[in-house]
Amino acid sequence: MTSKIVPQPGIMDIAPYVGGASKVEGVKDIVKLSSNENPFGASDAAKEAYRRAAQDLHRYPSTDHAELRAAIAAHHGLDPDRIICGTGSDEIIHFLCQAYAGPGDEVLYTEHGFSMYKISASAAGATPVCVKERERVIDVDAILAGCTEDTKLVFIANPANPTGTMIGGNEVARLAAGIPEQAILVLDGAYVEYVEGFDGGAGLVESRDNVVKTRTFSKIYGLGGLRIGWGYGPKEIIDVLNRIRGPFNLSSGQLAAAEAAIKDHAHLEHSRSENTRLRAWLAEALAEHGVASDTSCANFILARFASQQEAEAADDFLKARGLIVRRVAGYNLPNCLRITVGDESSCRRVAYAIGQFKAGVPA
Ligand SMILES: *Cc1c(COP(=O)(O)O)cnc(C)c1O
DSSP states (O other): OOOSOOOOTTGGGOOOOOOOOOOOTTOOSOEEOSSOOOTTOSOHHHHHHHHHHGGGTTSOOOSSOHHHHHHHHHHHTOOGGGEEEESSHHHHHHHHHHHHOOTTOEEEEETTOOHHHHHHHHHTTOEEEEEOOBTTBOOHHHHHHHOOTTEEEEEEESSOTTTOOOOOHHHHHHHHHHSOTTOEEEEEOTTGGGSTTOOTTHHHHHHOSSEEEEEESSSTTOOTTTOOEEEEOOHHHHHHHHHHSOTTOSOHHHHHHHHHHHHOHHHHHHHHHHHHHHHHHHHHHHHHTTOEEOOOSSSEEEEEOSSHHHHHHHHHHHHHTTEEOEEOGGGTOTTEEEEEOOOHHHHHHHHHHHHHHHTTOOO
């Protein structure tokens, strides 16, 4: 068919996002460790708030998200007027690209960076520019060298996915100070809560006018299925993003659940401390079986194998035993598998299976 109906430039360059698998044909007792979900689920208070919201499904939700923004602001000590909420932090990333980047503009991200940066940049018609990392760690000098007069956005996740590594506050500050004056630095803080005492660069957002941070309810809050995230930045930038935000982008159920979730400190603390404990245990257990990993600051471990072939064989072996992890060849990490830190029994199952795989036991 020849057609005059064609999509905007950049759209056909997008390879559709591939999510973590959740099924294995013929295997019943499945543990999904492929999407960095909280193994303890969402807070009971959040589930209850979501159920209660069902009573008012005929009502349109709030358009300004004032109550959720107030709850976020109170929890983090932020100015509620500088918070914007979205359907996942993915939507905030999307708003930033739509509002600040278009044809001829460049959007920087790093070698093993989250795939949504590239997808959203391309969707906006901008040029995604990939910058090298150094041994799976973000390289500030390489990013600064990669900036041009066309750079409009620089995305980093800190801690990063899928590497789990992070860079220190001084390095982030050096990056913010060094990017060109027409560019915004976006600090994606999807895993910030897993780092005890780390504010995800909130101080930088306060002290500078070119930094935006994003956060999500999908990871430690265990609400990935509901799709809620938020951004925080200079008032002028948040005002711009709000102009392209749909007035009812968050439903009443999303708003209610997120508000309850952020007030449940006990669930947050439990999720964080169990992750810290089990992450260390799992990394050690894998190392004992000869599978190395970088020190992870998030809720997953990037397990390194000798080759792509061995990583794929390990993935097949785990899958046959009902353990679904993530291949990350698409993130230029072909000899690695990303394994979410599950609950204790899942971690034990993974460690045991890797031990058997390494010992040459048939799956
Ligand atoms: C999981 C993840 C997100 C969260 O996306 P949501 O749209 O909020 O679910 C954002 N950034 C990174 C790097 C992630 O790994």
